[in-house]
Amino acid sequence: MAQEIDGQKHDLSRLNEDYASKYCFRDPVDYFKGAKGLDHEAVAMISKMKKEPVWMSDLRHEALDIFLSRPMPTWGNTELLKEIDFADIYYFMKSTDSTKGNWDDVPEYIKKTFDRLGIPDAEKNFLGGVSAQYESEVVYHSMKEDLTKQGIIFLDMDSGLKQYPEIVQKYFGSVIPSTDNKFAALNTSVWSGGSFIYVPPGVNVTVPLQAYFRINAENMGQFERTLIIADKGSRVHYIEGCTAPVYSTHSLHSAVVELVAMEGSYIRYTTIQNWARNIYNLVTKRATAHKNATVEWVDGNLGSRLTMKYPCIQLVGEGARGEILSVAFAGQDQHQDAGAKVIHAAPNTTSRITSKSISKDNGRASYRGMAKIHKNAVNSKISVECDALLIGEHARSDTYPTMEIDNDQVSVEHEARVSKVAEEQLFYLQSRGLTEDGARLLIVNGFMEPFTKELPLEYAVELNRLIQLEMEGSIG
Amino acid sequence: MSSHTPLLVLKDVHVEVEGKEVVAGVSLTINAGETHAIMGPNGSGKSSLSNALMGHPSYKITRGDVSLAGRSILAMSADERSRAGLFLAFQYPLAIPGVTVANFMRTALMAHRGKDADMSDFRKLFKAEMAALSIDEKFATRYVNDGFSGGEKKRIEILQLSMLQPKMAILDETDSGLDIDALKTVSQGINRFHNKSNGILLVTHYQRLLDYVKPDFVHVMMSGQFVKSGGAELALKLEDLGYDWVSEENGGKVTVK
Numbered sequence: 001m002a003q004e005i006d007g008q009k010h011d012l013s014r015l016n017e018d019y020a021s022k023y024c025f026r027d028p029v030d031y032f033k034g035a036k037g038l039d040h041e042a043v044a045m046i047s048k049m050k051k052e053p054v055w056m057s058d059l060r061h062e063a064l065d066i067f068l069s070r071p072m073p074t075w076g077n078t079e080l081l082k083e084i085d086f087a088d089i090y091y092f093m094k095s096t097d098s099t100k101g102n103w104d105d106v107p108e109y110i111k112k113t114f115d116r117l118g119i120p121d122a123e124k125n126f127l128g129g130v131s132a133q134y135e136s137e138v139v140y141h142s143m144k145e146d147l148t149k150q151g152i153i154f155l156d157m158d159s160g161l162k163q164y165p166e167i168v169q170k171y172f173g174s175v176i177p178s179t180d181n182k183f184a185a186l187n188t189s190v191w192s193g194g195s196f197i198y199v200p201p202g203v204n205v206t207v208p209l210q211a212y213f214r215i216n217a218e219n220m221g222q223f224e225r226t227l228i229i230a231d232k233g234s235r236v237h238y239i240e241g242c243t244a245p246v247y248s249t250h251s252l253h254s255a256v257v258e259l260v261a262m263e264g265s266y267i268r269y270t271t272i273q274n275w276a277r278n279i280y281n282l283v284t285k286r287a288t289a290h291k292n293a294t295v296e297w298v299d300g301n302l303g304s305r306l307t308m309k310y311p312c313i314q315l316v317g318e319g320a321r322g323e324i325l326s327v328a329f330a331g332q333d334q335h336q337d338a339g340a341k342v343i344h345a346a347p348n349t350t351s352r353i354t355s356k357s358i359s360k361d362n363g364r365a366s367y368r369g370m371a372k373i374h375k376n377a378v379n380s381k382i383s384v385e386c387d388a389l390l391i392g393e394h395a396r397s398d399t400y401p402t403m404e405i406d407n408d409q410v411s412v413e414h415e416a417r418v419s420k421v422a423e424e425q426l427f428y429l430q431s432r433g434l435t436e437d438g439a440r441l442l443i444v445n446g447f448m449e450p451f452t453k454e455l456p457l458e459y460a461v462e463l464n465r466l467i468q469l470e471m472e473g474s475i476g
Numbered sequence: 477m478s479s480h481t482p483l484l485v486l487k488d489v490h491v492e493v494e495g496k497e498v499v500a501g502v503s504l505t506i507n508a509g510e511t512h513a514i515m516g517p518n519g520s521g522k523s524s525l526s527n528a529l530m531g532h533p534s535y536k537i538t539r540g541d542v543s544l545a546g547r548s549i550l551a552m553s554a555d556e557r558s559r560a561g562l563f564l565a566f567q568y569p570l571a572i573p574g575v576t577v578a579n580f581m582r583t584a585l586m587a588h589r590g591k592d593a594d595m596s597d598f599r600k601l602f603k604a605e606m607a608a609l610s611i612d613e614k615f616a617t618r619y620v621n622d623g624f625s626g627g628e629k630k631r632i633e634i635l636q637l638s639m640l641q642p643k644m645a646i647l648d649e650t651d652s653g654l655d656i657d658a659l660k661t662v663s664q665g666i667n668r669f670h671n672k673s674n675g676i677l678l679v680t681h682y683q684r685l686l687d688y689v690k691p692d693f694v695h696v697m698m699s700g701q702f703v704k705s706g707g708a709e710l711a712l713k714l715e716d717l718g719y720d721w722v723s724e725e726n727g728g729k730v731t732v733k
Contacts, residue, residue, distance in 0.1 A: 423533065428570040430554035431530050431563075432580075432636060433587035439555075442583060446574030446619070 037087045040064060043189050046092045050158060050192075053165055056172075063178035063188035070182040073308075076337045076368070080306040084280055089252055091190040091223070147205065152236075153198040154209050157225050160196025167198055171229055175258035175286050175314075184284045187223045187256040194224035194255065199234040199265075208270070208456060210239040226257040230265035230293075239270040241459065251279045253304075259287035261295050263317065268296040272459055274466050275304035277334065283309045291317030291346075298454050299326040301336050302466050310368060312341035315349035315377075322351040327451040330363030330395075331470050339368035339400075340384075344377035344410075353384045356451055358444060359395035360470070366398040371405075371412070378409040386416040389447050391440070441471050481508040483675040484529075484562075484644045488540035491521070491528040491700075498524040500700035501540065506644070509672035513686060514679045515711060516697035517719045522679045523567055525697075526648040530564040531557050545643055559588055561643030565633040565650050572620040577632060578602065580620045581639055588640060605638045609665050626653025634665040645669065646677045651685035663688030683715040696722050 043064050047057040072081050147154065153164060161168045178188040199205055230236050253275065261267045267287065275281050281304040287295040297311035313322030328336035342351040357365035367386045388397035399416050421443050429439035445452070445464055452460045484506040491499035499521045506512050516522050528535035529542060531554035542549050549557050572580065582598055589595070606613065609631050621629050630650055637645055647666065651659055666689050670676055678691060686694075686708065694710040695702045698719065703726050704710065714722070 422570075425570050425572060427530075427532050427554055428566065429572070429580075429584075431558055431566075432584040432640065433555055433558040434583060435555050435587070436553070438583070438587065442575055442580070443572060446572050449574030449619075 036090055038064070038067075038089070038091050038186075038190065042091055046190060046192065049092075052161065053169075055169060056161065059173065059178070060189045060191075063185045066178050067182055067185035067189055070185065072182065076308045076366075077306050077335050080280070080335060084252060092192060147207075147209075150203050150205075151200040152203060152205055153196065155196045157194040157196045157227065158192065160227070164196070164198070167229070168196065168227065171227055171258065171260055172225075173258075175260060175288050176256050176284050181284060183254045183282045184256055187225060187254050187284070191223045191225035191256065193222075194226040194257075195228070195238070195240075196226070197228040197236065197238060199230045199236045201231040201262075202233045203231075204234065205236040208237040208239045210241065222251075222253045222255070224255045226255070227260075228258070228267060228269070229260045230262060230267045232262045233264040234262075235266040237268040237270065239456065239459065241272050241462065251276070253279055253281045253283070255283045255285075257283070257285040259285075259295060261287060261289045261293035261320075263291045264293060265290075266294045266296075268298065269311075270298040270455065270459070272300040272302070272455070272463055272466075273304070273307075274302045275307075277303055277305060277331075279304045281307040281309065283307075285309065286312040286314065286341075287322070288314045288316055289320035289322055292319040293317060294321040294323075296323040297325070297340075298451070299324070299338070300451065300455075300463060301326070301328040301338050302463075302470065304334065304336075306335045306337065308337045310339045310341050310370070312343070313351065314343045314345060315351065315380075316345050318346045318348055320346060320349045322349075323354075324352070325354045325451055325454060326356070327448055328355075328357045328365050329467065329470055330357065330359045330365040332361040332363060335364045335366070337366045337368060339366070339370075341370040342372070342382060344371075344373040344380040344382070347376065347378045348380065349377055350381040351383070353382075353386075354450065355384075355386045356389075356448060357387070357397060358389045358391065358447065359397050360391040362394045362396070364396040364398070366400060367416075368400045370402045372403075373405045373407060373410050373412075375406040378407055381411045383413040384415070387447070388416075388418045389444065390418065390420050391444070437471065441468055444471060482506070482543075483508050483510075483545055484677065485543045486529075486540065487542075489525070489528070489537060489542060490539035491524050492536045492538045493524060493534060497538070498535075498700055499528065502697070502700075502702050503540075504695065504702070506675040506677060508643075508675060510693065511670065511676040511678065511689065511691045512693045512695065513691035513711060514677065514695050514697050514702075515681070515683070515714055518681065520697045521700040522681075522697050523648055524700075526564055526567075526646050526677075526679050529557075529646060530554055530562065555587070558640075558642075563637055563640060563642035563645045565630075565637060565645065565647040567649040567652065569621045569629045569633055571622040571624075573622050575620050576617050577620055577635075578616040581636065584636065585639060601639065605635055608638070608668065609635055610661050611635060627655060627658035630654055630658065630662055631665075634662050634669075638665060638669050641669070642674065644675045644677070646679065648679045649681065650678070651680055651682065659685065660688060683711040686711045698723060698726075 040061060043060045047060055155163065173188065176184050178185045197209060228238055259267050259269060285297065289295045295313050299311055301307050301309065311324050313324065315322055322342055324340035326338055326340065328338045330336040336357065340353040340355060342353065353369060355367045357367060359365045365388060369384060371382045371384060373380050384401065386399050390397060397418055401414060403412065405412060421440055425443055426436060426439045429442060430436060434442065444467060448467065452463055455463060482505050486502055486504040488501045488503055489499060490497060490501055514522050524535055528537050531552065537550055544560055544562055549560060552560065581602055582595065585598065586593060586595060611631050621632065633650065650662060654662060663685065678685060678689060691708055694706055694708060696704040704722050
């Protein structure tokens with residue numbers, strides 16, 4: 001199967017042949033693991049090992065109390081959530097001593113991992129910077145010199161805290177406080193790694209900044225924390241791609257991502273996640289867009305046992321714009337509970353939500369959306385489009401849209417569609433020589449195209465390859 | 477014209493749709509180099525036969541046999557029939573949103589050539605065939621049949637025909653929905669495709685396409701059977717007199733639905 005993307009040919013049928021050796025592996029590595037379970041002692045240990053300032057340590061302990069006192073969510077997939085055993089999780093692991101800025105200094109076994117993921121090559125060809133997270137610590141980090149010269153900060157979060165404590169203290173938790181939800185509190189108490197980006201006023205970061213994340217130990221939670229600040233009039237595109245090896249016992253991933261888009265700035269945050277099928281992926285992502293700023297979440301969810309993720313944009317300044325474009329693929333025994341949230345809190349703000357989901361076998365995809373327009377947000381516009389594709393008789397799709405509109409000078413559009421792969425479409429494509437599987441894949445890729453075309457080439461190819469594997473049922 | 481090499485052979489073919497017989501035993505031999513036309517009123521079973529020949533899962537061949545270049549195709553799926561050299565230009569081509577015409581064509585051609593085939597000639601070939609059918613280049617990046625007019629869809633069908641170069645092409649009501657200019661362009665495309673080693677089966681209600689694509693044989697279909705066969709002159713007679721006289725000739729045994 002060949003795909004033409006950006007005018008180039010990509011033979012997807014061959015791209016995935018080494019998938020098992022590339023992604024479905026674990027490294028025999030000794031880790032510093034701490035102990036299973038979570039209490040103030042464990043949090044104190046994390047803080048001490050990281051040699052953090054007192055305010056961060058205090059923040060962690062406060063967050064832990066919030067986490068412990070909050071009940072589990074009563075919505076989403078409560079049955080699956082019940083299966084999480086918080087006492088049986090490692091909250092902090094460390095596989096190397098320090099963050100490396102030079103590929104040559106990275107330990108050999110980790111290099112092998114990233115070689116299999118193709119990161120150095122990708123960097124040579126395409127990337128502006130790579131920040132690769134291996135377990136809880138960022139082990140490799142590099143950035144092209146011209147970015148540094150422009151004053152752009154692109155660090156792992158731990159280094160960000162050490163080197164720019166005043167910026168971190170000002171913004172950390174300002175968009176998503178610990179009190180926001182149980183899992184944001186969990187992340188705040190045990191966070192490790194993640195990216196820290198600051199773009200100075202007026203600077204346009206012309207190449208996407210990107211990070212790869214991996215989880216590679218059983219019973220380990222990964223709690224990365226990302227903070228991106230785009231100062232006035234600046235522009236930045238951040239990409240994270242995630243792959244995880246296959247495990248037999250459950251792992252928890254609970255990240256927090258905060259974006260601050262100052263006046264007139266632009267942030268796009270692109271994620272493609274392909275978690276192993278046993279992972280619980282419970283992530284809080286939120287952005288604040290100030291006057292005339294634009295924030296775009298581009299969010300692709302594959303894999304995991306359960307994903308609950310609803311990227312949010314708070315439009316707090318006049319003329320701010322937000323766009324959330326997401327795609328979810330729910331295969332056998334998977335539940336993708338994904339969606340979007342927009343809060344219009346200033347006049348002349350606009351938002352657009354496009355959600356596409358594919359459910360296959362007994363997979364379940366839910367769209368859970370919230371759009372709120374405050375009283376003062378006159379002349380605001382919201383458009384929501386939900387598109388679900390069902391493959392097979394047992395696939396399930398649900399839509400849970402909520403709108404709260406507090407003034408009448410607004411424009412609101414909502415469209416929802418559920419479709420099946422039609423027999424007639426399959427026959428048409430088969431009559432041109434495509435096998436039934438090939439025909440179905442082409443239809444699914446077409447369905448995803450509005451999402452795929454927003455991705456840089458390498459990611460589009462990767463996503464199509466992952467979809468192909470999902471369609472063939474060869475993952476997990 | 478004909479080299480008398482049988483390309484498509486139908487022997488007493490019966491077709492059922494949802495348990496109802498719509499084609500009641502037709503036989504036909506199309507030799508390499510020949511153009512045949514099946515004409516008949518609406519509901520006579522023409523399109524059902526076309527779909528059944530291509531392997532549509534809802535159109536079941538319950539009796540008889542169909543062979544392509546000497547091989548029975550009854551056990552083959554639609555894609556296998558396609559790769560064996562059979563082609564059906566659809567009466568109502570389907571939209572495939574999000575899939576560009578270029579990507580679709582490349583994927584189809586690769587399915588025919590095999591995944592290890594050299595595709596370096598694709599772009600040139602594709603451009604040349606588009607130009608020959610007066611299809612604007614911008615259609616390469618448009619989604620397959622998504623929002624296309626009737627005429628545009630039919631041109632894209634003929635584009636696929638000329639790219640895939642099948643042994644045997646069935647063209648189901650390809651003239652419907654075409655204005656006179658589009659009809660000429662599409663006909664030129666069909667004539668350009670036709671040579672002494674391939675065969676064409678035109679399925680049509682009206683004879684106007686046959687002004688541009690000359691059939692060697694015309695078969696009149698009614699109530700799922702061929703009731704009369706002849707040369708190109710038969711099509712003209714049908715145009716003048718309609719289908720009623722054929723029905724009467726058959727003693728009212730077959731009726732126009």
